[in-house]
Amino acid sequence: MNKNNERLTAPEISNLWTHYIRETMGLCVIKYMLNTVQDPEIHKVFRTAQGLCDKHISKLKELFLQEHFPVPKGFNDKDVNLDTPPLFTDFFCLNYIHTMTMHGSQSYSLAFTVSIRQDIRDFYYQCNLDTMELYNQSLEVLISLKLLNPPPYYSTPDKVHFIKSLDYVTDLVGSKRTMNAVECGNIYFNLEKSMMTKGCLIAFKQVCKDKPIIKFLEKAINAANKHIGIFTTLLLKEDLHLPHTFDSEITNSNDAPFSEKLMLFHSGFLFAAALSYYGTAAMYSMRADIVLQCEKSIFDDLLIYSSFGKLIIKKNWMEQPPFADDRKMI
CATH class of the missing domain: 1.20.1260.10 (Ferritin, core subunit, four-helix bundle)
Incomplete structure (x- = not known):
């Protein structure tokens, strides 16, 4: 029985179940890209990403087991072939992992705000910190390698304006x-x-x-x-x-x-x-x-x-x- 002695709510079950499937999918992609990227700085980003995936999957399994909840099948090593040649360039891989941190941050924030149990909230609080760490790391590498194409720049307003017309x-x-x-x-x-x-x-x-x-x-x-x-x-x-x-x-x-x-x-x-x-x-x-x-x-x-x-x-x-x-x- 879990230490909180509380049953999981529907949103908590849904988020844990969905998270496990998506996290195991992501780990397969990360393992493959880690095996193909050549740039050492990009390689570090993917090592960090793999470590975070492993940590999250381990905690998810722990939560499933303590709740006597069958662990979803998700994805595993049978779903990735690490011996195939590169399908993506280093530039693509770096942008891919950076984009995935955006999706992850959105999902983890939502999961945190709909969770009641302390241990589930603690888990998604940490997941948010983890994905922000990976976001920062991937962004810094994009900047250092001069690969970042930032959004358009706007001039700051000189004063406060109000909308005058429909x-x-x-x-x-x-x-x-x-x-x-x-x-x-x-x-x-x-x-x-x-x-x-x-x-x-x-x-x-x-x-x-x-x-x-x-x-x-x-x-x-x-x-x-x-x-x-x-x-x-x-x-x-x-x-x-x-x-x-x-x-x-x-x-x-x-x-x-x-x-x-x-x-x-x-x-x-x-x-x-x-x-x-x-x-x-x-x-x-x-x-x-x-x-x-x-x-x-x-x-x-x-x-x-x-x-x-x-x-x-x-x-x-x-x-x-x-x-x-x-x-x-x-």
């Missing part, structure tokens, strides 16, 4: 005001994440041998291209620069370093994350055309995520989340 928020057609800093920041980072997603999808399609998965990846790449085009246009109309693209950071290897199950699951994870950050961009935007484009992107991603769900269930690769007790059957 045109600020209702200009769906016709002339539009310039993009404010909040809108620009969200669009830039969303575009950067979409470009990383596209890079992963291109790599997976290049090495995948399963025809239904290849077909799904083609649809996913088309959706990513559409969204990249939309948000690229928004920035260029403001004469603002774009993030790096990663299409050319995929090597010509056609040897799959990951199982098809992992590549499919990872693709679904990226689209699930996109739903969240497009939603955030829509919520904080005050320009109607930007909100509309975010909502269209969310709809597109929901269709892709639905296709992912059907395919992974058909493949019998989707573990069933924990259910509430069915009182009618007791």
Whole structure:
């Protein structure tokens, strides 16, 4: 029995279960990239990442065992082939791990705020610290290697200004005001994440041998291209620069370093994350055309995520989340 003598709540069970599956997936990718990167500074980042993954997985297993909760299958060494040649450049790998820290920070913060038990809160408090440490380390290496492409710079205002007209928020057609800093920041980072997603999808399609998965990846790449085009246009109309693209950071290897199950699951994870950050961009935007484009992107991603769900269930690769007790059957 756990030291708190308290049962796990539904959000705590959900977060621990989901976290384990995603963490074991991430560890497979990190092990492979650690084995292929050449730059010593980038190698250090991945050593840190692997250590944090191992620590988190160990604690998750401990929590499952003390609760007599079956440990999810997740992913393991059978889902990664460390002997395959590099599929990604060092530049891609560094940006990949940096992007994953952003996703991790968002997930851990949410898990912390919906947890009740002290030991679960302590765990996710530490996970937040860990991912911030990795974020800082990966960012410092991007800066030191002169690989960082920062978001656009805005001049600071000379005084406080107030919105005077409803045109600020209702200009769906016709002339539009310039993009404010909040809108620009969200669009830039969303575009950067979409470009990383596209890079992963291109790599997976290049090495995948399963025809239904290849077909799904083609649809996913088309959706990513559409969204990249939309948000690229928004920035260029403001004469603002774009993030790096990663299409050319995929090597010509056609040897799959990951199982098809992992590549499919990872693709679904990226689209699930996109739903969240497009939603955030829509919520904080005050320009109607930007909100509309975010909502269209969310709809597109929901269709892709639905296709992912059907395919992974058909493949019998989707573990069933924990259910509430069915009182009618007791």
